[in-house]
Structures are given as structure tokens and as C-alpha cells.
Amino acid sequence: MRSGTAMRLPLDRPARSLGSRGRKLGVALALGALLASGTAMTLAAPAVAATGDITCPSTACVQVAPGAGSPVAIAPDNAGSAYLAYSGGDLLKLDLATGTLTTITTGLGNLRGVAVADGSAYLTSFDGRLQQVTLATGSRRTLAAGLPSLFGVTRAGSTTYVTDGNGEIVAVPDGGTARVVATGLGFSYGIAFDKAGLAYTADMMTGRILQTNVTTGATRSLVTQSYEPTSISVGDDGLVYFMVAGEVKRVNPATGVQSHVTNLVGINSFSFSLAASGDAYTTGSGNDGLWRIVGLTAR
Incomplete structure (x- = not known):
């Protein structure tokens, strides 16, 4: 079922906002061009919240960083901080307790994804580069280019996995060469792994939630015809969480059974990042910063 909740693509931090031109996304493959140009997408918003919805602001939806603008990607480190990537090329650290923002580095290009592991941030960009930034110093190096x-980006062991605009998962092992490990996945803005080492992506073109064995390349659909899913996370409960407009849903990968979790009302949320605590982090419309969705996986 299509949610009526409004959705707007995140653009940039306040000082570098690219502005919106209000173009609606026609098909999911066009999203890459929209993201590159900074174009926004908007769907009609409901007038009132229904029972079970999360209204922002509220005790269940707390604004944690009003000055954070609209990062294109968020990576909680599960140690009290979150790292924010912006399309203008900035990487910021957010202290979740105080709301303090610190610039790690700038000039990283047209960023699209961020993952944090072992003291480093791993960042994807629209120009086909994968970069690693040491969080303590801000030093950077390019792990792959010309892709x-x-x-989407995530770490599994000593390998970084990314999704690309050709519908592929690309593996970049530490010290190794980038190689395609799965194809035919459509357009996925994110990628997540479960504890068994299986990867999950959300195809905005066909509405599929996909499970992929990155060793064999074998893929199966857990969900089909879900309207333009824009987010993908795996909770500590082993369930796969994704967003359809402003509706959060989850699917059990073992059974294929999916269920409604909640609607986010009061903010135009494009996607969310799930922390180990079960909280999720998302941005709203315009430059209204970062929001914490409290206890999302417990709902």
C-alpha cells in the first residue's frame, strides 16, 4: 500500500544548500540524475496522524541537531556519535548527547553514502569514488575510482561493499581491487548485512527488497511491488527494515512475512539509519536537522 506521507530528498548542510526545483521522481532509475543535480521530490502529505503513527516532534521523535541541515547519509557509530555526509563534500561528527557538530573534513566530492567502522568512515560519491577517511585525523585515501x-556503502569484515547505478553490488577488499559480486539489483540507495553475511538492498525501480549472497551472487526477492523503497537496515532482531515514503516497514528474511511498523508524520523523511540500540536517525524537510526515532525496532 502506498503511503501518503511527504518525502523530500535530502540535499546539504545549511551553508551549502543546493535549493529545490520540485521535480517529482517518475521512475527510480532517474533518481541518480536527481541526486546529482540536487533536485527534490515531494509527495502529498496526510493532514493528521493515525493511531500508531509517530508524530515529530514528540517523545518518540526528538530533534537532536537542528543545525545539521540535511545530510544525504547518516552513520551512527553506536558509541555516542553519528557521522553525517553531505552532497557538498563535507563529513561531520555529531555528538548525540550534546548536539555538538564537528567538521572532520571537507572537499570529498558529491557524496551519497557513509559507513563507519574501526575508526574510519567509508564514503561513496556520485562520481564513482569510494574514499576512506580516518576519523581521528581527517586524512583520506581513495580505495576505488572510475566506477x-x-x-549505498557498508563494511563486512575487511571488505567494503557498495551499490552502484548499474544495479550492482561491488566489493572492495582492503588492499585489493574492486569487483562486481552481484548484478540485476536495480537501484538501491543503501545496503545492509545481517549476522549471517547476507546482503540486503531495496530496489526503487521495481519495489523489491532483495537478499543477496555476495559469495555466490545469488539473489532472492523478499518483498515485491513495494512503492519506491528508499532505505534499508537490519536490526539486532534480525529483521530487515525499510522505508516506503514516510512509512517504515519490516520483513522477516526467514519467512518473507512483512509488516507495518509506523508512519513518520510531521517531517518529510527520505530514509533512516538504524542504530544498534533500535533507535533510528533521519532528516526532515529543508534544513531542520537530524531527528531520533526512539525505539523503532521495539514497535
């Missing part, structure tokens, strides 16, 4: 436009 198709890159979007």
Missing part, C-alpha cells in the same frame, strides 16, 4: 555512480 559507476556509487550510493
